[in-house]
Amino acid sequence: MKVKLPYGKEEIELELPENADVLVSKAGQLKREKSQEELVQEALENPIGSARVSELAKGKKKIVVITSDHTRPVPSKVTLPIYLREIRKGNPDADITILIATGFHRPTTKEEMIDKFGADVVAKEHFVVHMSQKEEDMAYLGKLPSGGDLLINKLAAEADLVVSEGFIEPHFFAGFSGGRKSILPGIASQKTVFGNHCSKFIASDKSRTGNLNGNPIHKDMQFAAEKAKLAFILNVVINSKKEVIAAFAGDCVKAHEKGCEFVTDISSIKGTNADIAITTNGGYPLDQNIYQSVKSMTAAEACVKPDGIIIEVSKCNDLHGGEGFYNTFKNAKNAKEVEDTILKVKMEDTIADQWESQILARILCRHEVLYVADPSAKQILEDMHIEYVPTVEEALKIALERKGKDAKVAVIPDGVSVIVK
Numbered sequence: 218m219k220v221k222l223p224y225g226k227e228e229i230e231l232e233l234p235e236n237a238d239v240l241v242s243k244a245g246q247l248k249r250e251k252s253q254e255e256l257v258q259e260a261l262e263n264p265i266g267s268a269r270v271s272e273l274a275k276g277k278k279k280i281v282v283i284t285s286d287h288t289r290p291v292p293s294k295v296t297l298p299i300y301l302r303e304i305r306k307g308n309p310d311a312d313i314t315i316l317i318a319t320g321f322h323r324p325t326t327k328e329e330m331i332d333k334f335g336a337d338v339v340a341k342e343h344f345v346v347h348m349s350q351k352e353e354d355m356a357y358l359g360k361l362p363s364g365g366d367l368l369i370n371k372l373a374a375e376a377d378l379v380v381s382e383g384f385i386e387p388h389f390f391a392g393f394s395g396g397r398k399s400i401l402p403g404i405a406s407q408k409t410v411f412g413n414h415c416s417k418f419i420a421s422d423k424s425r426t427g428n429l430n431g432n433p434i435h436k437d438m439q440f441a442a443e444k445a446k447l448a449f450i451l452n453v454v455i456n457s458k459k460e461v462i463a464a465f466a467g468d469c470v471k472a473h474e475k476g477c478e479f480v481t482d483i484s485s486i487k488g489t490n491a492d493i494a495i496t497t498n499g500g501y502p503l504d505q506n507i508y509q510s511v512k513s514m515t516a517a518e519a520c521v522k523p524d525g526i527i528i529e530v531s532k533c534n535d536l537h538g539g540e541g542f543y544n545t546f547k548n549a550k551n552a553k554e555v556e557d558t559i560l561k562v563k564m565e566d567t568i569a570d571q572w573e574s575q576i577l578a579r580i581l582c583r584h585e586v587l588y589v590a591d592p593s594a595k596q597i598l599e600d601m602h603i604e605y606v607p608t609v610e611e612a613l614k615i616a617l618e619r620k621g622k623d624a625k626v627a628v629i630p631d632g633v634s635v636i637v638k
């Protein structure tokens with residue numbers, strides 16, 4: 218049996234043992250009867266729980282369109298021009314700012330903007346990259362349900378109309394991406410992000426992939442979107458080729474819920490109890506760094522025995538993805554020290570990238586992890602107490618030697634696209 222694993226902008230072919238399970242969502246099996254553009258336009262013309270965005274734009278002077286950054290595979294070359302056209306249909310003279318929701322990620326570069334949005338759109342439109350560390354750019358909107366301060370980018374807080382675009386996929390602690398996430402963490406201050414991503418919330422058994430019910434992280438995010446007056450969303454669902462297979466537009470809550478229902482249906486897979494689980498972060502752009510790749514490791518975590526081996530296949534050409542994330546592990550003796558330390562941290566004392574560190578430490582404390590990445594990431598992985606292996610073939614060979622030639626193997630070709638039941 219052979220399987221193709223996304224790796225950067227390419228694919229790696231791997232030969233598997235005969236008894237291996239390949240766990241994939243139904244997204245790749247869906248046949249799209251309409252073009253990507255038609256799906257997006259149809260969603261905008263038939264919004265869920267809201268008037269059309271062209272109607273909402275009438276009479277508004279300052280309009281902010283929040284969009285995703287370089288770490289998210291939102292096909293903005295398809296979605297954004299249609300979205301802007303629909304807004305200007307109702308208000309041709311609107312002053313539109315496109316605010317790139319970086320959350321706590323590094324700033325999006327000009328080259329990445331061109332790659333994501335297209336040179337023409339970047340040249341013609343007014344883009345602003347959100348910087349969560351610049352407190353002078355933030356406006357205070359009150360207290361979150363958790364008790365943390367809600368501070369968001371002034372451009373959105375002072376706009377006459379705030380709308381967003383994004384995509385919906387399973388998310389390893391927010392339940393799902395999309396919708397309210399464009400506000401928190403998207404355009405929130407680092408102080409607000411830190412509070413929302415505190416150790417108590419990350420440790421909650423409700424803060425898991427595919428779950429919104431009782432999820433404390435989601436609750437804060439939804440509240441933030443309401444306070445920010447996020448009036449309209451355009452969220453798409455994509456397949457493994459990063460193509461639009463469904464689109465949902467309208468009210469921030471109602472349209473997002475419909476999209477989440479769709480994603481749950483196509484993404485749910487039955488978990489296994491494997492000895493070895495192989496996963497990827499879906500290739501570029503999500504496998505650019507170790508930080509992002511923790512997401513797919515949680516899918517493998519849900520499919521492997523307590524003492525099982527996880528093989529992560531992520532290119533990581535952008536290396537660790539977060540200085541704080543990297544240093545937390547480098548400066549610790551082992552993953553157990555990281556986990557024990559973080560679990561004692563109070564909400565107000567949350568530090569940079571603590572949430573990602575907490576989840577990675579949880580996995581490393583309970584499983585052997587073999588990490589296949591670009592050679593440039595080898596030293597960083599080893600500094601973080603993770604075993605680097607140059608090829609997936611070698612990683613599987615090592616895992617079978619440690620677990621026995623008859624060990625049960627499960628493969629999740631795209632670990633960020635599934636909800637393990």
